[in-house]
Amino acid sequence: MSAKPVNQRAWWLVLPVLLLVAFNAVIPLMTVVNYSVQETFGDNQFFFEGVKWYDEVVNSGRFRDALKRQLLFTGIILAIEVPLGVAIALAMPRRGAWASVCLVLMSMPLLIPWNVVGAMWNILALPDIGLLGWTLNKVGFDYNYTRQPLAAWLTLIAMDVWHWTSLVALLAYAGLSAIPDAYYQAAKIDGASPWAVLRHVQLPKLKHVLTIAVLLRFMDSFMIYTEPVVLTGGGPGNATTLLSIDLVKIALGQFDLGPAAAMSLIYFLIILLLSWVFYQVMTRGEEQA
Amino acid sequence: MARIRLEALRHSYLKQPARDADWALKNVDLQWQDGGAYALLGPSGCGKTTLLSIVSGLLRPTSGRVYFGEEDVTGQPPDRRNIAQVFQFPVVYDTMSVYDNLAFPLRNRGVPPAQVDARVREVAALLDLEAMLAQRAAGLTADGKQKISLGRGLARSDVNVIMFDEPLTVIDPHLKWRLRSKLKELHQRIGMTMIYVTHDQTEAMTFANEVVVMHEGAVVQVGTPVELFERPRHTFVGHFIGSPGMNVLPCEVDNGVPRFAGVPVPTANAATGTRAGARTEIGVRPEFVRFADEGVPVRVVRVADAGRHQVVETRHADTVIRVLLKEHETVPAEHAHLAFDAAFTRLYVDGWVAGETA
Numbered sequence: 001m002s003a004k005p006v007n008q009r010a011w012w013l014v015l016p017v018l019l020l021v022a023f024n025a026v027i028p029l030m031t032v033v034n035y036s037v038q039e040t041f042g043d044n045q046f047f048f049e050g051v052k053w054y055d056e057v058v059n060s061g062r063f064r065d066a067l068k069r070q071l072l073f074t075g076i077i078l079a080i081e082v083p084l085g086v087a088i089a090l091a092m093p094r095r096g097a098w099a100s101v102c103l104v105l106m107s108m109p110l111l112i113p114w115n116v117v118g119a120m121w122n123i124l125a126l127p128d129i130g131l132l133g134w135t136l137n138k139v140g141f142d143y144n145y146t147r148q149p150l151a152a153w154l155t156l157i158a159m160d161v162w163h164w165t166s167l168v169a170l171l172a173y174a175g176l177s178a179i180p181d182a183y184y185q186a187a188k189i190d191g192a193s194p195w196a197v198l199r200h201v202q203l204p205k206l207k208h209v210l211t212i213a214v215l216l217r218f219m220d221s222f223m224i225y226t227e228p229v230v231l232t233g234g235g236p237g238n239a240t241t242l243l244s245i246d247l248v249k250i251a252l253g254q255f256d257l258g259p260a261a262a263m264s265l266i267y268f269l270i271i272l273l274l275s276w277v278f279y280q281v282m283t284r285g286e287e288q289a
Numbered sequence: 290m291a292r293i294r295l296e297a298l299r300h301s302y303l304k305q306p307a308r309d310a311d312w313a314l315k316n317v318d319l320q321w322q323d324g325g326a327y328a329l330l331g332p333s334g335c336g337k338t339t340l341l342s343i344v345s346g347l348l349r350p351t352s353g354r355v356y357f358g359e360e361d362v363t364g365q366p367p368d369r370r371n372i373a374q375v376f377q378f379p380v381v382y383d384t385m386s387v388y389d390n391l392a393f394p395l396r397n398r399g400v401p402p403a404q405v406d407a408r409v410r411e412v413a414a415l416l417d418l419e420a421m422l423a424q425r426a427a428g429l430t431a432d433g434k435q436k437i438s439l440g441r442g443l444a445r446s447d448v449n450v451i452m453f454d455e456p457l458t459v460i461d462p463h464l465k466w467r468l469r470s471k472l473k474e475l476h477q478r479i480g481m482t483m484i485y486v487t488h489d490q491t492e493a494m495t496f497a498n499e500v501v502v503m504h505e506g507a508v509v510q511v512g513t514p515v516e517l518f519e520r521p522r523h524t525f526v527g528h529f530i531g532s533p534g535m536n537v538l539p540c541e542v543d544n545g546v547p548r549f550a551g552v553p554v555p556t557a558n559a560a561t562g563t564r565a566g567a568r569t570e571i572g573v574r575p576e577f578v579r580f581a582d583e584g585v586p587v588r589v590v591r592v593a594d595a596g597r598h599q600v601v602e603t604r605h606a607d608t609v610i611r612v613l614l615k616e617h618e619t620v621p622a623e624h625a626h627l628a629f630d631a632a633f634t635r636l637y638v639d640g641w642v643a644g645e646t647a
Contacts, residue, residue, distance in 0.1 A: 182376040185347050190441060191368040191397035200393075204384045 036261035053262035063263065065238070066246040067270075073153075073242060074221045077160045081217055082210065084161070085168025089176055090202070092169070103173075106166045118230025121159040125231075145232060149239035152232050156240055159227055164220070168213045175209035176202060211282040215275055222271055243267055291358035291449050293321040293344065293482065298353035300339055306351070313339045314350070315506040321450075321484065326476045328497035329486045332529065336506040337486045341452055344484065346370045357449055373442020374452045378459060379434030383427040387418055390426045391440045398445070412444045415475065432464045439472075443479070450482040457492065469495060490530050502526050518574075519633060524640050527572045533600055536578065536610050537637070538571045547571055547636050550605050552585050555631040558644045572642075573634040575600065575613040580621050581628035585610070592620050603627065 036053055038046045057063050088106070093099045112120075127133040127144045136143040145151040179202065187197045225244040228234060234241035234249070241249070247267060251260030300314040309315070314336045321327055329337040342348035344355060346367035355363045362370050382390050391409045400408075413419045416436045421429065426437055435456055442451045453472075457465045473496060476483050485496050493500050494514040502510045502517065502525075509523040510516075521527035527535030540549045545560045547553070547569065554571055563569060587603035587610060601612040601620055610627060614620065636643040 180378060182378055182380050185345075185367070186374065186376060186380040186438070186441075188347070189345065189367045189372065189374055190394035192393070193397070196397065200382045200384060204382070 032261045032264055034261075035257045036265055038258060040257050049258065053258040054266065057259055057263045057266055062246065063266075066241055066243050069239075069241065070222060070243045073156070073224070074218060076157055077164070077221050078214065078217055080157070080161050081165045081168050082214060085165050085213065086172045086203075086206065086210070088165065088169040089172035090198070092173055094177065103170070106169055106173075109163050109166050110170075112163070114226035115230050117159060117163050118227040121155060121162075121227075122231050125155050147236055149236055152236060152240050156228055156231060159231070160221065160224070163227075164217060168217065171209045171213045172206055175206040179205045207282070211279065214282065215278055218278055219271060219275060222274070291360075292323050292356075293319075293450060294356040295319040295340075295344070296354045296356065298340070298343060298350050298355070300336075300343060300348065300350045300353075312506050314343075317353070317508055319501065319508060319511070321482060324480045324482055325499060326473075326497050327482075327484045328493035328500045329484065329503060330488070330490060330493040330500050330529075331503035332488055335503040337488075337503050338454055340503070341374075341454055341484065341486050344450070345372050345374050345452055371445070371447045371449045372452060373439075373445065373448045373450075374454065375435065375438045375442065375456045377455045379431055379438050381426040381429070381434045381437050383425075385426055386422065387413075387424050387426050387429070387437060388422040390437050391418075391422075391444050394441050394445050408444045408446070412440045415443065415478075416440050416471075431459045432461070432468055435460065435468065436471075443475075443481075448481065450484060453483065453485045453487075455487050456485075457487075457489075472496060490532075494530075502529065504529075520642075521572065521635075522642050524570060524572055524637050527574065531574055531576075533575055533611050533613075535572050535574045538573075538608055538610065540569050540571045540636070542569050542636070550585050554585075554629060554634060556634045556636045556643075557632050558635050558642060560636050561644050563638050563643065567638050568640070569643075570637045570640075571629075571634060572637050573629045575611040577630035577633040578610065578612045578627055579630075580612065580625050582626060584626040584628040587625055587627055589620060589623055589625060 037049060037051070039049045039052075040046055092102045092106075109117075124130045125133045125143075125145055127137050133143060133145070142148075143151050145155045183201050183205070184197065187201055192200065223244055224242060225248070228240045228242060229245060232240055234245040244267075247260060247263055250256050250263060295317055298314055298317040299312060301312045303311050306312055317336075317340060329340060331337050339348065343350045346362070346365055346369075350363065353363075354361055357370065367374075382393060385393065388409055391412055392405045395405045395408060409422075410419070413422055416439065418433070418436060418440065421433065426434065429437070439451070439456075442448055457468060460468060469492060472483070472485075476496075483496075485493065487493050494517075497514070499511060499513060500517055501508055502523075504523070504525045510521065510526045512520075512522075517526055517530050521530070521535060524535070524537045528537065538549050540547045540554065542548070542560050542563050547556055547560060549571055556571065585605055587605045590602045590604050590609075593600040593602070597616055599614045599616065599618070599620065601614055603610050603612060603625065612627065
């Protein structure tokens, strides 16, 4: 066996990727880490502060309230969008012209930019001239999302459900289409009820796409910014000030770079942690399969 | 338990079948006795799976009737027909244990728990699944899963017939043989009617007492493996069954005597039913062809060693004639003559054996 010459020059080939990752991820992130441990004054004067900002953020009522609102919002929309999306996917026709029509209709909301969605609902729900707001008031509801926190929340949730349930439905539809006919035929022969087919054939086969759907919807909804800002700017009061809105207020409104940077990192770690928990819970028991 | 009778079944997947080719099944009449082991054999697209789906009730035929015993079940859904089916790809309920899989069809039918338990254990014993009852079904190998699919059918006491749709497709070759003998053994032990769909002649021949050969949506012959081998009713059967398949030689019929290459070829059947313009052919299996001093002159083209025997390919003009020789028999040099064993040589008119009508 002839010994091959050892050559380390191949490492240079990795360089472009390393540079790319460094410029779009590592360096910006490290800048944030850098800000998060320092106090900033004018004239580019920085003083090292250690974990002071982290301590301040974690212990501030303002951050905790925003986090609670965020968890509540994400919890509610997941609880609505996932079952609703699966239900819609189950009801969609499998083949024929109507299948294509449904797919196109379901994709429409996904193609609309976030700020346009916000603006649409803002106008739609206006109590005096918006179709929805005006109708609600006409039939006897006292509805004004710019003044009532509950109304603002309901509008925000309705908007998100309208915008994103399609994503869950389309993923679930793809998952359902991938189930071989033999499963349905075998279930029919075994005398399974439609409920048993859902419980023992369809849902287990949908598990993987639903894991993806839940993770995507969790991460996206946890980072939601544009729609509530366009709708009410986080109000009334702080009623719909979710984490990202609060962050922007601190960073750009008050220009507190240190606390904003610390909050960004905490925010990022929360998303990472919760995604990991979701993933673990949903793929539990896989290894023996 | 019941006899199964199919009457004038026709099926098309198109809404308005116009041409002959639009029909997946063209007028099938069949009878299966209670407790028999049957195979439906044919190449892909011959209609065998369509026929099976009609028997199981997953498909409603365009026309014709299906009878179980005296009852007309044509319009009944599969769960009312008391049938079981094993599919090409193993179907198990992933989230359930092996035990729950086997119990599933019984629980769906409201069988009392004590009885469910007894049946499940009985079936598990029959299929050698006892050790894995508590395991999750998703973790089993393909042959284990296929046994579960079969077990769900066996567990039910009301089953008229178990149908297999190419059940060994995804099984490893060395396990195929074991599962096949297991099926055969099961059939002998429980005496349930079994219908086995396959395109593999070895599977069909080893499993079934009676094989139904299908071709382009029609049944071309029903018979025991020996009948199919020795007396093919159609050139397709001769060609499809056997390895290598039957030699089919275009011939002329002259005063009731078939002639190939000018040489008269005596056949087992009389040359009746020949018409002007009909396609006439001589069919003879390579097993029944031998080299002789006189007969059909041929050129030896190539010899293939197939272990215990040799396959000799010879040609007369453009017609290939294969000869099967034993391991050590000598193959003549380039030019030779062939003789056919008259008892196993038949004349075919338009594909069908002369003297019988399709």
